[in-house]
Amino acid sequence: MAAKLSFIFRIVIGGVFLLAGLAKISDPVRFILTLREFRLFPEMIIPFTAVYLPWLEFVLGISIFLGIMHRTSALMLAGLNMLFVIAIGSVIFRGIVVDCGCFGLLADMLKLPDMADWKSIVRNLLFTLMCIGIFIIKKTVISLEGYIKKQ
C-alpha cells in the first residue's frame, strides 16, 4: 500500500515539476522579469538563477517520475519548495503583487492562476509534504532503479 502511495506521489510531483521546468526553460527572459519583481536576489545572480533553476526542477522532476535517485530528488525538491514558500511569503508580507512564475508559459496556455498568494503557498506546502512522503517511504513500484537492480 505504502509503495503504491509513493508511486502516486512520484507521478504527481514528477509530472508537475517536469512541466513547470519545461515551461520556464522555454522562456528564460520572462522568468528573469519575474525574479526581478520578487526583489529578493541581487541583480548579478538573477540571469544565472533564471537559467539554472528551471533545469534543476526539470532534472529533479524527471528523476522522480522515472524513479531513479528519486528519494534524494524528493528531498532536494522538498528543500526547493520550502525556499519557494519563503520567497512567496516574503512577497506577500511586503505587499508586492507579482506573478509567482511557478508555471511560466504553461499558466498562460492553460489559463492557470499563477499569482504569488496564499493559494500558491498552500500548493507548495502540499508538494513539500508529498516529497517528504516519497523520501520517507523507501519502497516504490515501477521505477527505473528497481528495473536496473533486477537485471
Place this chain on the structure above:
Amino acid sequence: MRRIIIESLLILLISLFLSILYNTVSPRGIEILPKKAVKKAEIIEYIYYRGYV
C-alpha cells in the same frame, strides 16, 4: 547519508551542465555573465597574441 550527498551533487552537476549547454546552443539563450562578450574578445585576442592561430 553519503549516498544522498553524492546523488545530490550529481543532480546539481547534471542540471548545471544541461542549463549551460542549452543556454549556449539555443537561440533563446541569454547572457548569464554580464561581461561575457568582453571576456570572449579578450580570449580571442590572447589566442592571436600567443600565435596559436
